[in-house]
Every structure is written in structure tokens, then in C-alpha cells.
Amino acid sequence: MEVYFVTGTGTDVGKTYCASRYVEMRRRTGLRVGVYKPVASGCIPGDDGDWVAEDAVELWRAAGCPLTLEAVCPQKFAASLAPPQAALAEGREVDEMELLRGVDAWTGPSSNSAAENDARFDVLVVEGAGGLFSPLSASQLNVDFARTLRERLPPLKVVLIAPNRLGVIHDCIAAVRAAQAAGVGIDLIVLNRIASVAESKDHSISTNAQQIEHWTGCPVVEQWS
Ligand SMILES: Nc1ncnc2c1ncn2[C@@H]1O[C@H](COP(=O)(O)OP(=O)(O)OP(=O)(O)O)[C@@H](O)[C@H]1O
Numbered sequence: 001m002e003v004y005f006v007t008g009t010g011t012d013v014g015k016t017y018c019a020s021r022y023v024e025m026r027r028r029t030g031l032r033v034g035v036y037k038p039v040a041s042g043c044i045p046g047d048d049g050d051w052v053a054e055d056a057v058e059l060w061r062a063a064g065c066p067l068t069l070e071a072v073c074p075q076k077f078a079a080s081l082a083p084p085q086a087a088l089a090e091g092r093e094v095d096e097m098e099l100l101r102g103v104d105a106w107t108g109p110s111s112n113s114a115a116e117n118d119a120r121f122d123v124l125v126v127e128g129a130g131g132l133f134s135p136l137s138a139s140q141l142n143v144d145f146a147r148t149l150r151e152r153l154p155p156l157k158v159v160l161i162a163p164n165r166l167g168v169i170h171d172c173i174a175a176v177r178a179a180q181a182a183g184v185g186i187d188l189i190v191l192n193r194i195a196s197v198a199e200s201k202d203h204s205i206s207t208n209a210q211q212i213e214h215w216t217g218c219p220v221v222e223q224w225s
């Protein structure tokens, strides 16, 4: 089973967009793809009175609606804040055990043997919340969760999404070095070309990938395929 933890140099950088395109591409090859958003904030009210995580809906649809939307994103909060603050605003907490337990729905009960056992899915794509160093729960940043997840799912690869614009070289070097210091290697950097960036004025776009690869030693792509 291939497992990817999709994180970013921040929020709104294209994690869901790039992950969803990747999920669709892998599905087109006939693979069974699972998607998991451990916790979401900034959710909107749904028809049944529950909160809806738009990220989870986008990922779920890209994967062909496997299992249930609840399995995609078991923990949802309303405020557009980091998840622990959004939970606190509702007098609740992010359940750290549930963050990990939620993976089992996608990898099978003994997630340690996900690589060996006949897991329900061939590929699992997990999207964090915010950036790699955004708080995920009261005691964990996204990077801490990625490290724990990799201990449980050794094939896990960490994919860093960064918007292709002037300033991204710094953001990627900082993220890679901080991740390494936190015991997490970055396996792939995806330079996401967000349509809003005025390409004509940003002359860095054509050289950012080569610069980031040079300074970080990480593979950098503009298209995650
Ligand atoms: N390459 C792209 N082309 C067109 N639109 C894009 C692209 N990348 C991102 N977007 C759009 O930009 C917005 C932010 O992207 P997205 O929601 O994927 O960010 P995110 O990092 O997942 O944010 P969050 O931290 O809230 O999860 C979305 O409306 C998304 O559809």
C-alpha cells in the first residue's frame, strides 16, 4: 500500500487541489485509492445539521466516494482557525487517538502491516490541516502527526505543496530543514501554480524548481504524477 501525507508551506497553498488531482490520476490507472483528512476546521453547516468539511468532500469525490464521508474526515470544527483552537471555540478538543484510529478504516485493523496485508486500498492519501508546522491538536503539530503516522505506516511519503511564486525558495528550505530537525524527511515538493499568481510579473516561476532542488536536495515537480 502506498501512503502519502500531503502537507504544505502553509494554508491555502493547494494541498486539497493537488491531492485531488493526484487521486484522480491514480484511480484512472485502475487503483483503489483511499483518502483521509484526520481533522478539518473552517467547516460549513450541512443539511443534516452536522458540519461539512469541504476538503473532505473534494477528496472523497476525487477518490470515487469510497467508504463514507465520515470515514474521510471524522473530526470537524467550524471556526476558521487551527483545529485545536477551532475545537476549543466549541468547548471541545481534537481527539488525538482518533486522529490515528481513523487511519485503520483505510488500512485495515493492523495498520502496522498495511504494507503487507491485503489492505482495502492500493493507495492512501492523507491531507493535514494548514501547514506542516500548524497545530493539529493540543499537543501535536502536523509534523508530529506525520512522524507518528510514518512509524505506523513505514511506506509513508511526505509530500510538501508550495505555491510557485516569488518567496517560495525560502519557504521550502525553511520547511525542509525544520522538518528534518523534527525527524521528518520531505520526499517530494510539488510547486503548485495557483492561477491567481500573475505569471507575467513573477519571473521566479521558471527557476524556483531548480533552485529549491539545489538547496534542499528534495525532488521538486510542478505536476504531481
Ligand atoms: N493549481 C491550481 N489551479 C487552480 N486552482 C487552484 C490550484 N491550486 C489551488 N487552487 C484553488 O485555490 C484554493 C486553495 O486551494 P486548496 O483548498 O487546495 O488549499 P489547501 O492548502 O488545501 O487549503 P487548506 O489549508 O484550507 O486545506 C482552492 O479554491 C483551490 O481550488
Ligand SMILES: C[C@H](N)[C@H](N)CCCCCC(=O)O
Residues within 6 Å of the ligand: 011, 012, 040, 041, 042, 079, 080, 081, 082, 083, 129, 130, 131, 133, 134, 135
Ligand atoms: C481554516 C483553514 N482552511 C485550515 N483548515 C486551517 C489553517 C490553520 C493554520 C494555522 C496556522 O498555522 O496559522
Ligand SMILES: [Mg+2]
Residues within 6 Å of the ligand: 015, 016, 017, 055, 127
Ligand atoms: Mg485543504
